[in-house]
Amino acid sequence: MTELGPIAWPPAPIRTERLVLREPEARDRAAVIELFASPEVGVYLGGPRPRDELERAMPRVPSRRPGRFMVDLDGAMIGQITLTKDTGNLRQAAGEVELGYLFLPRAWGHGYAAEACAAALGWFAGALPGEPVVLATQTANVRSMRLAAKLGFIEVERFEAYGAEQWFGRWSSVTSSD
Numbered sequence: 001m002t003e004l005g006p007i008a009w010p011p012a013p014i015r016t017e018r019l020v021l022r023e024p025e026a027r028d029r030a031a032v033i034e035l036f037a038s039p040e041v042g043v044y045l046g047g048p049r050p051r052d053e054l055e056r057a058m059p060r061v062p063s064r065r066p067g068r069f070m071v072d073l074d075g076a077m078i079g080q081i082t083l084t085k086d087t088g089n090l091r092q093a094a095g096e097v098e099l100g101y102l103f104l105p106r107a108w109g110h111g112y113a114a115e116a117c118a119a120a121l122g123w124f125a126g127a128l129p130g131e132p133v134v135l136a137t138q139t140a141n142v143r144s145m146r147l148a149a150k151l152g153f154i155e156v157e158r159f160e161a162y163g164a165e166q167w168f169g170r171w172s173s174v175t176s177s178d
Contacts, residue, residue, distance in 0.1 A: 004085060004097065007127045009066040016119045019112060021069040021081065024062040028070050031077040031104065032062045040105040044141040046162065071103070071116045078112060079103030081120045083133065090161065092168045096134045097124070099171070101147075108143070114150050121151065125173030132172040139165045 014021040024032070033054045035041055042048035062070075067083040082100040099121070103113050121133060135153050137144040145167060153169035160166070 004066050004083060004124075004128070007066070010064070011123060011127075014069070014119050014123050016115050018073060019116050019119070020072040021116060021119055021123075022072055024064050024068065024070050026061045028062050028077040029058055029060065032080070033058055035080070035102055035104055038105060041102055044138045044144070044164075045102075067097075069116075069120060071107075071112065073107070073112065078107040079116065081116055083120060083124055090136055090166075090168070092157065092159070093134050093136060097128075097131065099133050099135045113147055117147065117151055121171065121173075130172065130174050132170050134168065134170050136166055136168045138162075139167045 010023045033051065036049045036054055037051040039048045067085075069081045069083075070077045071079040071081060080102055083097055084100065085095070085097050099117065101113055101117055107113075124131070124133060134156075135148050135151075137148060139145065139158065148167070148169050151171060153171045156168050156170050158165055158167055
């Protein structure tokens, strides 16, 4: 049993046309630090984290935990996807599996996030058929809003949190348009 329920972890790497979703490896450390220190990535997440703090705190191999996939393009990590249950950050997500995604700015605009998230959702739907997935993002994050719509998330509500309007949606393999 994992925090995702009865799913055996880790799964075999998930391969798409261009990407591989896999567990974190030691070679990902620098890219993970770059991801969390990026001012562009941090815009809707409360800002970037200080690089020196990340360098000190980051283990040699970024944390491996159920639901965390590194997104690999041609042997290099370009982002991460998480499927985690009840992060405790938002009451709306309590007890639900929540999709999260972060990509390095150089990977933006190429469809990698949509490709990787669709693959992760497909894997999840196969592992736990009919189990819904939720997603929260700031309404000001236009790219994230577009991605949520493209993936088939349906708006449940909008609310204020972290000093900004948030969008909360739900996806299910049963109701997905795919």
